Amino acid sequence: MKLNPFRVDPAHPFQLAKFLSISSLVLILGSGLLLSVFITNHAKTALLKKNREFALLLAENLNHQIYRRFTLPVVLGFGKVELKRSDQYERLDQVVDSTVHSFHVLDVRVYNTDGEVVFDTTPEFVGHTDLGGEAVQRAVSQGEHSFVLENHLQLWETLFSLHLEPGNVLLRTVYPLRAERDLNFRDQPGPLLGVLELSQDITTDYATIVQFQRLILAIMLLGSAALYVLIFSLIRKADRVLAERVRDKERLERELVQNEKLASMGRMVASIAHEIRNPLGIIQSSAELLYKKEQTKGGSTARILEAIFQESKRLSQTVNDFLDYARPRQPALEEVNLYKVIQHAVTFLTQEGQEHEVQVLNELPEGFIVQGDRDLLYRGFYNIISNAIQACAAHGQVRILRGCHEQHKVVLIRDSGPGFDATLVDRYMEPFFTTKEQGTGLGLAITRSIFQSHGADMLLRNVPQGGGEVAIIFSEPCE
Secondary structure, eight states, X not given: OOOOTTSOBTTBTTHHHHHHHHHHHHHHHHHHHHHHHHHHHHHHHHHHHHHXXXXXXXXXHHHHHHIIIIIHHHHHHHSSOOTTSHHHHHHHHHHHHHHHTTTTEEEEEEEOTTSOEEEESSGGGTTOSSSSHHHHHHHHHHOOOEEEEEEOOOHHHHHHOSSOOTTSEEEEEEEEEEOOOOTTOTTSOOOEEEEEEEEEEOHHHHHHHHHHHHHHHHHHHHHHHHHHHHHHHHHHHHXXXXXXXXXXXXXXXXXXXXXXXXXXXXXXXXXXXXXHHHHHHHHHHHHHHHHHXXXXXXXXXXXXHHHHHHHHHHHHHHHXXXXXXXXXXXXXXXXXXXXXXXXXXXXXXXXXXXXXXXXXXXXXXTTOEEEEOHHHHHHHHHHHHHHHHHHSOTTOEEEEEEEEETTEEEEEEEESSSOOOTTTTTTTTSTTOOSSXXXXXXXXXXXXXXXXXXXXXXXXXXXXXXXXXXXEEEEEEOO
16 A cells, blocks of 8 residues: 555654655755856856957957058058058958957957958968858948857866856857948947957856856755755654654543443443452452361361362452452552561461462661551552562562652552563553463453552553663652
8 A cells, every 4th residue: 555645654753754745955056056057157147248248349449459550551651442452451351359458358350241251360361251150241231240259168078167168158249340420420230340259268157157066066065964954854853753652642631442441341340349349358258267267176078168168268258359440549648667667567467478488578767658548558669579480480589679760759569570571561461461371361461550649650661680670750850
């Protein structure tokens, strides 16, 4: 079955975080790249606009200088312009060189109206008719200037080349070469003399834009990475909280269903146990009386009467367990010295410990005081210590220690037995669950309810050195 990334699945609590984090990364990178492209293109457009304005200004100045310093003197001196003559060619070359000097102009070329090169700062191109192209034809026919950007770099070279060689990026300006307007006809352009072409090296300015692009891209990537990490951590944290709430909700739902079942069962069991407790008490006392009489006489029915008495006694204890669980008693709070309470329980359980060859040590300080009901606390610790003794093998040991957890008093009952089954730790305190062949499964459930009524928590765990441990965490602060 295909998982829906927008539905929180307790089995996959982090799928939403993964989906949203990857989506956010794609969105951040996409938007960052678009923003970077927009910013760098805007900067590149502004740079080209500035270079075109400068090139146009330089072309106008060169047109003025050629007309004033070359065309007029030559026409007045020779009658017409003939660039095939070396003296006129050299004169024009001097005018051009003095005008474009130090302006990063690589080449200046002049075309006649037929598209033939009549002047070039590189003389070997003079006489060619295939160099002008559409830009020169448009300048002759329409009298318009134009710009052509020649970029000899590949995209990867532009982004990853650390140094751009001069001449990699050229701006070619085609400008109609005209005679300057007469004083009487300023509103009309002068006659077309030819076409002027300037080739400028703008690699340095272009390299500045490339550096700016790299800087924007680096900032975008670093910012995107930082924002992605922030969003990812927030989403993961939110998803963990959400997953924890889902687990808590499911746990509470299970507990609610279980409590409803137990409440119904408890009411039924309480009514049944109440009805059979009195007749059972009569059977138990009668069997005990008859057993003692028959035992004194040495009759043959003593064994049968003993079995009746023991079974009725066991059944009476089971009925009492059901009633205690169904109708828990509210504690009468007072100051209780747990050392004395536990020592009292240890004294009564010493016989059982001797039978199992188990040593029971009460290592609590004598002034270990908590608020509680003495009788209920005695019963709770009696049950835990009794279970600990039964869990130990021969020559085992049970220790009662004090501890402190988050500044709260703790009583630790630690045994040297095999410890708790890790797969069943959460079920040991469930009502009617038991791993013993005989028993109702209510012992630990009743014990936990006793400590919960005192505001204490009961934890089952294994200790690293071996054995099981029951921790009772009270609400009183540690000394």
